[in-house]
Amino acid sequence: MLSPRLAAVVDALPLKPGLRVLEIGGAPGPAAREVARRIQPGGHILVVDRSARGVALTEQR
Numbered sequence: 001m002l003s004p005r006l007a008a009v010v011d012a013l014p015l016k017p018g019l020r021v022l023e024i025g026g027a028p029g030p031a032a033r034e035v036a037r038r039i040q041p042g043g044h045i046l047v048v049d050r051s052a053r054g055v056a057l058t059e060q061r
Contacts, residue, residue, distance in 0.1 A: 001030070002030050002031065003030075006030060006031045006034075007034075009031065010031055010034050010038070013035070015035060016038075016039065017038075017039055017040060017041055017042055017043060018041070018043055019039045019043050020043065020044045020045075021035055021039060021043070021046070022045075022046050023035065024048050025048070025049055026047040027047065027049035027051055027054025027055055027058045028057035028058055029057065032047045032058065033061065
């Protein structure tokens with residue numbers, strides 16, 4: 001579930017199926033999961049974060 005703030009950010013993006021998206025500082029990944037849902041089929045999202053713990057949580061989810 002996204003917070004209202006993150007939901008507003010994701011809603012503002014011009015997302016459509018098949019897009020390739022880069023999210024920087026996206027751990028632990030709630031926005032990335034919603035973006036991934038919206039860009040399917042055929043889309044791809046890459047999440048980059050400097051926190052090893054955050055990356056592990058994102059991969060887990």
